[in-house]
Amino acid sequence: MLATNGIPTAEELAPRIPPAERLKKGPVAVIECFQKIPCNPCYTACRVGAIEKFEDINDLPRIDFEKCTGCGLCISKCPGLAIFVVDETYSESEATVSMPFEFLPLPEEGQEVDLLDRSGAVVGRGRVVKVRKGKYEDRTPIVTVTVPKHLSMVVRNIRVGGGKK
Amino acid sequence: MKHAQIAVIGGGPAGLMAALAAAEMGAGVTLIDRNSRLGGQLVKQTHKFFGSEKQYASVRGVDIAEILSEKIKENPKIEVMLNSTVVAYYPDDGVLGIEVEEKKWVKMKAERIVVATGASEKFLLFENNDLPGIYGAGAVQTLMNEHGVLPGKNVLMVGAGNIGLIVSYQLMQAGVNVKAIIDAAPTIGGYWVHASKVARLGVPILTSYTVKAAYPNKMTGALERAVIWKLDENWKPVPGTEKVFNVDVMCIAVGLSPLAEILWQAGCRMKYVPELGGHVPVRNENMETTVPGIYVAGDVAGVEEASSAMMEGRLAGLSAAQSLGYDDGSCEEKKAEVKRELENLRSGPVGEKIRKGLSKLAS
Amino acid sequence: MRIEEHPILTFKRGREVEFTFNGKKMKGFEGEPIAAALHANGVRVLSYSKKLKRPRGFYCAIGNCSSCLMTVNGEPNVRVCTEKLREGMVIETQEGRGELN
Ligand SMILES: Cc1cc2nc3c(=O)[nH]c(=O)nc-3n(C[C@H](O)[C@H](O)[C@H](O)COP(=O)(O)OP(=O)(O)OC[C@H]3O[C@@H](n4cnc5c(N)ncnc54)[C@H](O)[C@@H]3O)c2cc1C
Ligand code: SF4
Ligand code: SF4
Ligand code: FES
Numbered sequence: 001m002l003a004t005n006g007i008p009t010a011e012e013l014a015p016r017i018p019p020a021e022r023l024k025k026g027p028v029a030v031i032e033c034f035q036k037i038p039c040n041p042c043y044t045a046c047r048v049g050a051i052e053k054f055e056d057i058n059d060l061p062r063i064d065f066e067k068c069t070g071c072g073l074c075i076s077k078c079p080g081l082a083i084f085v086v087d088e089t090y091s092e093s094e095a096t097v098s099m100p101f102e103f104l105p106l107p108e109e110g111q112e113v114d115l116l117d118r119s120g121a122v123v124g125r126g127r128v129v130k131v132r133k134g135k136y137e138d139r140t141p142i143v144t145v146t147v148p149k150h151l152s153m154v155v156r157n158i159r160v161g162g163g164k165k
Numbered sequence: 166m167k168h169a170q171i172a173v174i175g176g177g178p179a180g181l182m183a184a185l186a187a188a189e190m191g192a193g194v195t196l197i198d199r200n201s202r203l204g205g206q207l208v209k210q211t212h213k214f215f216g217s218e219k220q221y222a223s224v225r226g227v228d229i230a231e232i233l234s235e236k237i238k239e240n241p242k243i244e245v246m247l248n249s250t251v252v253a254y255y256p257d258d259g260v261l262g263i264e265v266e267e268k269k270w271v272k273m274k275a276e277r278i279v280v281a282t283g284a285s286e287k288f289l290l291f292e293n294n295d296l297p298g299i300y301g302a303g304a305v306q307t308l309m310n311e312h313g314v315l316p317g318k319n320v321l322m323v324g325a326g327n328i329g330l331i332v333s334y335q336l337m338q339a340g341v342n343v344k345a346i347i348d349a350a351p352t353i354g355g356y357w358v359h360a361s362k363v364a365r366l367g368v369p370i371l372t373s374y375t376v377k378a379a380y381p382n383k384m385t386g387a388l389e390r391a392v393i394w395k396l397d398e399n400w401k402p403v404p405g406t407e408k409v410f411n412v413d414v415m416c417i418a419v420g421l422s423p424l425a426e427i428l429w430q431a432g433c434r435m436k437y438v439p440e441l442g443g444h445v446p447v448r449n450e451n452m453e454t455t456v457p458g459i460y461v462a463g464d465v466a467g468v469e470e471a472s473s474a475m476m477e478g479r480l481a482g483l484s485a486a487q488s489l490g491y492d493d494g495s496c497e498e499k500k501a502e503v504k505r506e507l508e509n510l511r512s513g514p515v516g517e518k519i520r521k522g523l524s525k526l527a528s
Numbered sequence: 529m530r531i532e533e534h535p536i537l538t539f540k541r542g543r544e545v546e547f548t549f550n551g552k553k554m555k556g557f558e559g560e561p562i563a564a565a566l567h568a569n570g571v572r573v574l575s576y577s578k579k580l581k582r583p584r585g586f587y588c589a590i591g592n593c594s595s596c597l598m599t600v601n602g603e604p605n606v607r608v609c610t611e612k613l614r615e616g617m618v619i620e621t622q623e624g625r626g627e628l629n
Pocket of ligand 4: 585592595607610
C-alpha cells in the first residue's frame with residue numbers, strides 16, 4: 001500500500017491504467033501519481049493538451065488517453081518520476097515500457113537488462129531499444145525496454161548488468 | 166562599522182529571493198552566508214523540484230541555486246559576503262556581529278534585516294546514538310553531494326519524510342546501498358512519489374519501526390550494526406520484533422527545527438508551534454516580526470519547502486524595501502501576487518499541517 | 529571512498545595536497561573541509577568525548593554541533609567539518625576539550 005511502503009496495490013493502480021481499447025492503439029502514458037501535492041509540470045510539458053489544466057496546483061493529474069500520443073515528453077519533466085509510457089503494440093509477444101532512469105551505468109541500446117517491478121524485485125529480462133538523453137531530458141534519461149506483454153503494467157525499473165544482489 | 170540598507174542573513178532560497186526582490190525595488194542589499202557558496206539546502210539537492218514554473222518546478226535544486234546566484238551576481242545593488250557567519254545581534258543599537266572566514270570580525274549596522282537562516286537537524290535518542298557513522302541526513306548530503314565523498318557502504322535511513330526518502334534516493338545514485346528506510350509513524354510522511362522511487366530500487370520502507378540500539382566495531386569504535394524494533398499502536402516497542410542490520414552508516418532524518426538564534430537575541434516574540442518545527446517567530450502578513458525592521462522568511466519562520474521559502478523571501482524582501490520608501494508603485498500588487506501564490510501552494514492536503522501551524526501562530 | 533562518476537553532479541576539486549593525521553601522511557584536495565578529506569581516507573573517529581572517552585565522528589557537517597573538534601596545526605577545538613584543508617596541515621585527535629601545550 002502506498003501509504004505504508006510506497007508500493008501501490010492493484011486497487012490503487014486501477015484508475016490509472018489506460019483502457020484495453022486504448023492500449024491496442026499504440027503507446028500511451030501511465031501516470032502513477034496518487035497524492036495531491038503542489039506540482040504541475042506534467043501539465044505544462046504536454047504539447048497536445050492530453051493532461052487537463054490544473055485548476056488548483058494540488059490537483060491530481062487527469063489525462064485524456066485518447067489525446068495522448070505516447071510521445072514521452074512528460075516523463076523527464078515529472079519531479080516525481082511517476083510517468084511511464086507503455087506500448088503494447090510493439091510486437092506479437094512483447095510490449096515496451098519507457099521509464100526515467102537516473103543511475104549509472106546507463107544501458108546501451110540493444111543491451112539486455114533485468115526487469116524490476118514496483119518493489120524492485122526481478123521479474124524477467126528485457127532488451128533496451130532506446131535511450132533518450134538529450135538536453136531536454138536534462139540528466140533524466142528515458143530508457144525504453146521490451147517486456148513480455150503480460151508484464152507491461154508490472155515492470156517499472158531496470159537493473160543494468162543483472163545477477164547482482 | 167559597515168553599513169547596509171537591508172541585510173539578508175542566509176543565502177538559501179528564501180534569502181536569495183529576498184535579496185533579489187528588495188534590489189528589484191531599488192534598495193541596496195548585503196547578503197550574508199556562512200557557506201562558501203550561495204544556495205543553502207538547494208546546492209545539495211540533485212532531484213528536480215515540485216511546484217509550478219514560478220518556483221522553478223522540474224529544475225534540480227542544485228541548478229535553481231545556480232540560476233538564482235547568477236542573478237544575484239549580476240545585480241549591482243546586491244553585495245555578497247560569503248564565509249561570513251552572523252554570530253550576534255546587539256538589540257540596543259541594532260548592530261550585527263559577523264565572523265568572516267578565519268576569525269576576522271565585522272560589525273554591521275543595517276536599517277532592515279531579513280533573517281533567512283533555515284533550519285537545523287533534530288537528534289534522536291537511543292543507545293549509542295553518538296557513534297561515528299551516525300550522521301544527520303544533511304551532513305550525509307553535504308559530504309556526498311557537495312564534496313563528493315561517500316559516507317560509507319551500507320546505510321540504514323531513519324525517517325520516511327521527504328528528506329529521508331530523497332537522501333536515500335541520492336545515496337543509491339552515488340552508489341551506496343540503502344538497506345532500509347524506517348519510520349516510527351504508521352504511515353509514510355513524505356510524498357508517495359518519492360516513496361515509490363526508492364521502493365522500485367528495492368529499498369524496503371518499514372513503518373512503525375524505531376531504533377533500539379547501535380553497536381560499534383570493537384577495533385575502530387565506529388558504527389557496525391543497528392538494531393530496530395516494531396512499535397505497537399501506542400508507540401510502545403514490542404520485544405521480540407528486533408531486526409538487525411549490518412551497516413556502517415545510520416542516517417538520521419527525523420525533522421528540522423528553525424535556526425532562530427538571531428531572533429531570540431533580538432527579542433522577537435517566539436511561539437512554540439510543533440507543526441512548524443518548534444519555536445517560530447510571530448510575524449505579520451508582510452513577514453515582519455514583533456521587532457520592527459526585522460523580517461523573516463523560509464524554514465526559520467516555519468519548516469516547509471523551498472517553493473514556499475522562495476515566496477516568503479520575495480514577500481519579506483518587497484516589504485523591507487517598501488518600508489524604506491523604495492516602491493515604484495508596483496509593490497502592493499507584487500506582494501498580493503506572492504500571497505496568492507503562497508496560499509495556492511499550501512491549499513492542498515499536504516499543506517494542511519502548515520495551515521494549522523500558521524493559524525496557531527496567528528491566534 | 530570518493531565519488532568518481534555521478535549521474536547528475538560533477539565535482540570541482542582543488543589541487544591535491546598532503547597533510548598528516550596523527551602523524552600519518554594522507555592526501556586530500558585543497559579547500560575541502562578537513563572532515564571530508566579524513567573521511568575519504570577512511571578516518572571516521574575524529575575525537576573522544578571528555579568524560580567517558582567515547583569516540584566521536586561528525587554529525588551536522590555545517591559547524592553547528594561541535595562533535596568534530598580536533599587539533600589543527602597545534603590549535604585545539606577546531607571544527608573540522610567546516611575548516612578548509614591546506615597543504616601540510618598537521619591534524620590530531622584530541623581528548624575532550626583540548627588544551628594548548
Ligand atoms: C533532502 C531535502 C530535500 C528537499 N527537497 C525539496 C523539494 O523537492 N522541493 C522543495 O520545495 N523543497 C525541498 N526541500 C526543502 C528546502 O530545501 C528547504 O525548505 C529550503 O531550502 C528552505 O530555505 P531557506 O532559505 O529557508 O533555508 P536554507 O536553504 O537552509 O538556507 C539557509 C542559509 O542560511 C545560512 N545561515 C544559517 N545561519 C547563518 C548565520 N548565522 N550567518 C550566516 N549564514 C547563515 C546557511 O548557510 C544557509 O545557506 C528539501 C530539503 C531537504 C533537506
Ligand atoms: S506522453 Fe506525450 S502526449 Fe502523452 S501525456 Fe505525456 S507529453 Fe502528453
Ligand atoms: S509532474 Fe509528476 S509528480 Fe507532479 S503532478 Fe504531474 S505526475 Fe504528479
Ligand atoms: S560536525 Fe557538527 S560542528 Fe562539525
